[in-house]
């Protein structure tokens with residue numbers, strides 16, 4: 001029987017190509033399930049999952065919760081802003097208190113890079129990283145690659161450019177790991193100040209000219225500028241950023257081919273992407289969100305099979 005090589009999903013860095021293929025094949029099955037009239041399976045009736053979010057989230061939190069409910073798991077939700085974390089409780093104490101209620105799996109979003117890795121060494125439950133600071137966001141990268149695979153019938157050999165704030169982006173890092181594992185060619189594009197030094201060591205190329213990057217690619221994954229992670233100014237003004245690194249209809253129409261547009265959300269309309277691109281036929285932004293549920297069902301199911 002096929003199983004994942006890991007007991008936790010802490011980052012794409014810890015997966016191999018076979019793990020990704022297994023997750024995608026399992027997600028294919030769950031995508032069929034969630035498009036049936038009865039969208040639920042009894043698979044995880046005896047599993048309890050805690051979603052603990054120390055940072056804001058719309059898509060990831062709702063998508064995980066829906067995935068868990070579609071699998072018939074029991075679900076508890078924890079939001080740091082309404083919890084005893086505010087009274088000084090540590091991460092391990094918080095999670096151990098939750099686990100003493102017989103929880104099998106923890107889905108955690110945390111502002112600190114490596115928080116999930118730390119937790120996995122100190123608590124007895126399967127941990128899924130739902131985004132740890134500017135480090136990794138593995139399920140986002142899996143759903144992004146899965147959406148490319150669906151739209152372009154594969155990921156291997158495709159040219160993918162990730163555009164924007166690469167420096168502060170966990171989505172960028174996880175996407176780079178996932179795309180390279182599957183044999184895609186990857187470029188990053190953005191202001192030099194928002195591209196990490198030595199990023200080429202991950203096997204990607206840097207392109208600071210957006211038009212050249214778009215002419216080269218099959219897929220452009222547009223990222224948001226993460227102002228909340230910036231304590232200094234990385235570019236002169238939002239207007240200049242948009243002029244140099246924002247995508248709009250005119251730019252898209254000037255290319256000599258039709259490319260696929262992606263965005264992990266949340267979108268800043270009119271900054272990195274205009275509405276006439278985000279809402280166009282070339283955009284698969286809402287397909288990404290739909291695929292997120294099937295991917296998260298697959299990851300939860302495959303990890304849960306390892307703890308039973």
Ligand code: CP
Pocket residue numbers: 056057058059060061131137140264265266
């Ligand atoms: N893509 C993503 O992580 O969105 P949320 O912050 O809304 O979860």
